[in-house]
Amino acid sequence: MHDDTPREQDNLKADTALDSAIEASTDPVVISLKNAHRLEKIRASLRAEAELLMQTSPMSRIMRRDWNIVSAKLFLNALDPAYSALIKKDLDELHWQVDDLAYQLKMLRLSTLDKTWMRPRQMVVQVIHPLTASWLRAFKKFDTSFCLLINAEKAGLITRRQRFAMLAPSQLTYFAFKARAMHLSVDSYSGQFESEQRCTETEEV
Structure with missing residues (x-):
């Protein structure tokens, strides 16, 4: 029994070291999107x-929760040319807000902040419409700005209130685009903005 004790201690140390290595890893976390079946039923010329x-x-x-369901609804609702134009208008506004945020951050010169501590998420998305491709481009840029703001707050360069204020226009515009794409009232997402803000209070910072 005494002979096994050092071995057990070595195993425990090895397990602890492995757990620490996994926790400290910055390798991407692979995630699956919800509602994949929604897109499987759609016959799209673009896929x-x-x-x-x-x-x-x-x-x-947001991508995990929204991408498939919003893409599917957008595809069907955009079959009406007039309604498709309305979706595009909201999407153009999203691009404008995201570009404006990126410009503000460029002026603050935050690009040199350390972000190596963050752990990115890797996912595979299905693009079934030109408008969803445009949405994806906007979100990639928005994610980059979000990352800079998280690290600026972590470095003490801005406050949490300032981060929320800078993110809010793009977030609210996204909810308007999402509501339009799904043919729902913006009021149906009135509580989601506050929920998203609460979720970002503790994540990543």
Whole structure:
């Protein structure tokens, strides 16, 4: 029994070291999107698969929750040319807000902040419409800005209130686009903005 004790202690140390290594790893976390069956039922002339790496967990969570269901609803609702134009208008506004946020951050010169401690999320997305491809481009840029703001707060360069204020226009515009794409009232997402803000209070920072 005494002979096994050192071996057991060595095993415990090895397990502890492995757990620490996993916890400290910055390798991407592979996640699966919800509602994949929604897109499987759609016969789209455009269908492409993209491997996506999101830097922040809040944006990854939105992608996991929304991408498939919103893409499917958008595809069906955009069959009406007039309604498709309305979706595009909201999407253009999302691009404008995301570009404006990126410009603000460029002026603050935050690009040199350390982000090696963050653990990105890797996912595979199905693109079935030109509008969803545009949405994906906007979200990639938004994720980059989100990452900079998280690290700016972590470095003490901005406050949490300032981070929320800078993110809010893009977040609210996204909810408007999402509501339009799904043919729902913006009011149906009135509580989701506050929920997203609460979720970002503890994540990543």
